[in-house]
Amino acid sequence: MHRSHRAAGALVGSAVGDALGAPFEFGPPGRFSARFPTPARGAHTEMCGGGALDREPGEFTDDTQMALLVATSLVERGGLDEADLFARFLRWADADPPDIGSQTRAVLRSGLPWDTAAAEHFRRTGRAAGNGSLMRTTPAAVRFAREGREVTTDAARRISALTHGDPAAGEGCAVLHELVRVALDGGDPLAAVPSALEAVAGEHRERYAAVLAPDWAPEPGTPDGAVWPTLGKAVWALRHGTSFAEVLRLVIDLGGDTDTVAAVAGGLAGAVYGMGGIPMRWASVVHGRVPGHGERVWRLADLQQLAAALDGGAQQSYDPGVIPRIGPQEVLPGIWAGNLDGARYSEQDFAVISLCRLGEPFSHALHRMAYIADSDHNADLDVMLADVLDDMAALRAEGHRLLVHCHGGASRTGLVLRAWLVREEGMSPQAATAYVAERWPHLGLWNDSFTAALSRLATRSRSSG
Ligand SMILES: [Mg+2]
Incomplete structure (x- = not known):
């Protein structure tokens, strides 16, 4: 499979997971399969919208909004510019997005500069290992994959640290970056789990090793706002699903923080199965705005173009020109x-x-x-x-x-x-x-x-x- 299919699959897959999981957020286990016991391929699909925030079918949430801020900053700045990225986060948070993680909000509303805000929050609260930095990191994983394990895991930690002062969150992002890197290269990310764990800082390794072990299984209904179970669930679903659609079904059926867990699982599964593995009924409708960053509605074609730019390809716009009509x-x-x-x-x-x-x-x-x-x-x-x-x-x-x-x-x-x-x-x-x-x-x-x-x-x- 061509690498570009995997890069697009990662970015689109993450947004698809976010939008697909959002209506089931904080619901009980099994609700997705109860509502959709078989694939819903007619006019009304599993992209059903609704939920607590009454979203449109296919509309993504804060996970993808923040991921798009990461992606556009990396592309427009030609690499990681932490001050620029933090400024984009601030503008977004100031625009009152419909949802924003509590920890991310606390840091972005603290008024402190980019290089101290998250650390200060962590020092004060001692609680900063939420999954809010993991959920948005897929674009960075695509961007730095070609530069090797050192560079991509380092970027993961630095981007995480902008809002999550607890290094444990950064270690989870580093693991995800490494697994995505392997998948984009055509390797098996599950086989790469042991080597990814070697890259984890010693004091955090054991907790990640536990949730990434082949025999680990999430207990449906347990809280998963923390980074470890979120990554664990995503990898567990990848291990037990045999297609992109099945991975997402498994992970959303766990209930709980379904948009975030599915965003992480969708990014990983998209890198494995590629763009062609994502059901077209899901990819076709994924969309959303990024509050504080204009009225632009991001859609499938925009995500694919962004993925190409992150992967190092040319970010060409596509103009088919005027052609004589044939049909219908x-x-x-x-x-x-x-x-x-x-x-x-x-x-x-x-x-x-x-x-x-x-x-x-x-x-x-x-x-x-x-x-x-x-x-x-x-x-x-x-x-x-x-x-x-x-x-x-x-x-x-x-x-x-x-x-x-x-x-x-x-x-x-x-x-x-x-x-x-x-x-x-x-x-x-x-x-x-x-x-x-x-x-x-x-x-x-x-x-x-x-x-x-x-x-x-x-x-x-x-x-x-
Ligand atoms: Mg969300």
């Missing part, structure tokens, strides 16, 4: 096809499935985005394709008109239309291709990796009856 045209019963602008200017009641980058977001209420590249670099093509087809089936079952599109409406759109016929109608790839070609003259067949994916899908569909 009904190609299969209830399923329409188009190109980018054909879809952008289509009727608002379409449930739109986008398979390419968009530039400006669409205004359709029901809009899912799967970023399938028209190349052979899709590490998770089978997983992404199944995710798209499952959502399409659920939306069709609810009676929605579907509009599938990509930039040109040719290759990716053609893949999904043909895959639908293979899976839902039991057609052979050849028959499906002929069927679509007859009804959609824009079909493009140049991508051999798509052809291979279709035949794998046909094999699986046949063997599952």
Whole structure:
């Protein structure tokens, strides 16, 4: 898998976890699975909003707000500038964000400068090992990963210390940075736990070793505002889940501080499973503002762009330009096809499935985005394709008109239309291709990796009856 998929997966995964867990914050164990016993792929998904602060579906909370402050400071300052980052935190706290951790609030409202505020708070209270610095550190873990273990764990401690004077909090951030670093390199973060523990300062090592041990299991319903159980739960969920979605389900079902624990688990799982492993119904709706920092609404595309900048890539904006509209045209019963602008200017009641980058977001209420590249670099093509087809089936079952599109409406759109016929109608790839070609003259067949994916899908569909 390309590193950029993992970097985007980490950043988007953390925001997705935050938004997904938020409505269940401080609830009892098992509430998520009780409400969603099976994947909710129709118009109403597990991104249900609500909760104590009555959030919109997909809206992230203070965890991601602060993470975005970390991310933008690192990108705009070209590295770690603690005074700048602290100033951004202050502006945010002064704007009265709907939620803010008690310890973070106490430090940011103390009026003390960046290099003494947190230490002074810790000296006075002796209590400063909350999970409020761990929840926001994924962007920094992406930013410093390429510079190696020393540098990334050092940055973790310094950023944590801006609000959390207890070094124990910084050690937890250091462990997370190291696990994310290993995952971005394509390694197994679970196998790296022992070596990550070696980097933990001696007096804190034992407590982290306990919650990161393979046989440790969280007790549902126990308080988890502290840094140790938060990290422990995230790693436990990664150990016991076999997909991004399952990791998040496990961790949110623990109840308690669900947005924060899921933000940490989501960052880690996103680095492991990559962008393509995050269900599109979740990634497509994640959004939010950062109080004190303008009216900008951050969305999926912004997070992906930020991840590329943190990972060292170019932070290019995407302007698809003006292209002649193609479609929408009904190609299969209830399923329409188009190109980018054909879809952008289509009727608002379409449930739109986008398979390419968009530039400006669409205004359709029901809009899912799967970023399938028209190349052979899709590490998770089978997983992404199944995710798209499952959502399409659920939306069709609810009676929605579907509009599938990509930039040109040719290759990716053609893949999904043909895959639908293979899976839902039991057609052979050849028959499906002929069927679509007859009804959609824009079909493009140049991508051999798509052809291979279709035949794998046909094999699986046949063997599952
Ligand atoms: Mg929160």
